[in-house]
Amino acid sequence: MTNEELWRAALGEIELSISKANFITWFKNTSILSNNDGRVIIGVPNGFAKEWLENKYNLYILKALRNIQPSIKEVSCAIGSEKENAFRENQVDAIIPPKRVVFEKPPVEKNFQISQENNLNPKYIFENFIVGSSNELARAACYAVSQNLGRIYNPLFIYGGVGLGKTHLLQSIGNEILKKNPSKKVKYITSERFTNELIDSIRTQKINEFKEHYQKIDLLIIDDVQFLSGKEKTQEEFFHIFNYLYQLNKQIVLSSDRAPKAIPTLEERLRSRFEGGMIADVSKADFETRMAILSKKAVDEGLTISTTALDFIAQNITHNIRELEGALNRVIVSSQLTNREPTLDYVSALLSDIIASGKKKGITHKHIIDAVSSFYDIDTADLIMKNRKKEVVKPRQVAMYLMRSELQYSYPGIGEKLGGRDHTTAIHAYDKISKELEFNKKLLEDVASIKEQLYNIS
């Protein structure tokens, strides 16, 4: 038994017989320095501990040690248990000159400061927006609005999923307007901030000033209006401001993550107004657009990267432009740091976790069945049971489609999970939904929102 083990065992026993505070105070940083011929020398950190252990706890310690090694006869203490801090001979000098810290103000990058007044970020302009089939309508509408403020497409409503460029388009309108005529009053605001400002103005009793401020605006851009849902007072105030501006032919541009119809608890009069102008959607960028975005960004950042590597990124990150850019940024930074050519292998290794984490792990057919049945508001039992009611058949097919596309289940497996159906049923369902998705917008949205729910909740 080494000294260390011996002391640890003894401490375990001593700890039982004295109070915790005492134990911590007196036995912290102690050790056995030597153990010869039944004489144990305990190293203690200071003179107080030495006195105390020798005079008060001597018997405890001796008893505890003898229980383990009966040959021990005597215990004494010595100060300086810590091994003299393993001398750092090549020590730092006693004094070192302080370094001058240079406090240069960062060069003011005019271009990239968000203006306080209109909240516009100058980096979002039409020139650097990549147009593809998924967003060309929205882009054209926005551009048209920026050229004919308030005269066509009022209000303009843009909707689409996260990270697809809504904000970019919206802010581009504002920046374009300001470029042409800096005296125009432009305001970009998220609906959340709009709500907060409104609440503040109500609290400080400056609601009139709030209204007046908004009524002077030439172009009002409200981002993420879906957050207005459920906020009745805000909706009402917004309705009045909206009407007022609309009457004066001031341009209003709105964005949301879904169509006005799909926003729950949005007042009818607001919804009809939102739909009264022009509605354009931004959907997921197709492969070509993603490639175009990647190669433009790579050129902007001065990164030389092979097309195959870009191709890999574009193939694997499909949902979201922001993620796409994030992935490319990661490649850029990492290849700069390690000084390596971003080859296909390198990129795939680097992005493996991003790509893997894109899909949440641990999703099973149960989650899909739950998500589908709750989306279509039917019982999970109905979905699995053998019946061919019309309202159940479609959801069941969607569930099969999702099991195939999201989880890569085998067709027989899918059939079995959904009430022991034949694998041909599953094949049919998958084909049917896949085909229908190509032309049925409604179904596409449904599937998208089920997927969203699926990946968000679990």
Next chain:
Amino acid sequence: MKLTCTQENFKKAVFNSERMVSRQNTLPILNNILFETENGGLKLSATNLEIGVSVQIGAKIEEEGKITIPAKLISNFVNNLPAGENISLEVIDQSLKIKSGSSKAVIKGLSAEDFPLIPKKQTDFILNIPSLKLKNIISKVITCVAFNETRQELTGVNLVLKEKEILFAATDSFRLVESSLKLEEVNVSSVYKEFLEKKNTFIIPANTFVELARIISSDIESDIKIVFEEGQVFFEIDGTDVVSRLINGKYPDYKHIVPVEFKTRIVGEKNIFQGALKMSSVFSSGKTNEVVLKIDAEENKLLIEARSVEVGENSSELTVDIVGSSQEVVFNSKYLLDGINTVMTSKVAILMNNASSPVAIKEIDEKTGEVLEGYVYIVMPIKN
């Protein structure tokens, strides 16, 4: 325990021991002061397990005994006692009954059995230093002690016992101070020389010195006796015993940093330097508190300048006595000011070689105007 003592003695004893009481609460009894009768007097002891203090005062003992009492409580009580009357103490069960004139108190205590034993010295004192001299030195070196726990050895004051002098040094790795005490001013025991040969450098925790300086009364000159033992140091002054742990470790070498020769010497009034530096520190910018000293040897002028982007700028021109070549050096104004503040003479000397080597601050003899050795404050200029 039953006894009577004078209020003045009692107050002083409580005051000196109360400060030592631990702030950490692992062991509640460390918040207490131990009162015990010993050698026909009353002894008060307190410790935080790093430093221990025992104060012995005269008392008329009627009955021996001991008890521990919460330090905060007793000191608050004693502080508010009307002056003059003697104090009588009596232990009844686990409480201390205090009576002074018309005031009475009964304070609940804890058993003295659980109070830590204050270590006692095994050997005789080897040093006997005049208390005011030591207090003076402590106040000079303590400014430079590091509070940074990462380098344990810098949180103390380094003592080097030599045959002709004792050196006290402290540094926080930005500046360094060394003060020497000539052995002629110290009474050493006959074993001092032998002692030196075994071990002659010790690092005393800064706290210990701070407490010691507080215990040393500034108007009565007396002697402090000192002895070092394994891992600890013992002091005794006027019936007060102080024991403290020593810091383990090796103090960094600093001798090679102190320049032997200087190219430029500035001598001026201490308070003029202080004023100008304080003023400029208002303007000095950022964390480094930069001030520029422009020394014009031809004109015999010193220009102290500070500027910051946010605040503005300031400069003061001082007429000083300059020997040597012109210089322009950048300092952290705080470090420079600290050095000048510790100078005890009315004039101060700043000695330097160039803009990047260590600068020394020394004292000037009041009568002869010579630069005094024995005390030096070293500060590094800020590199350009």
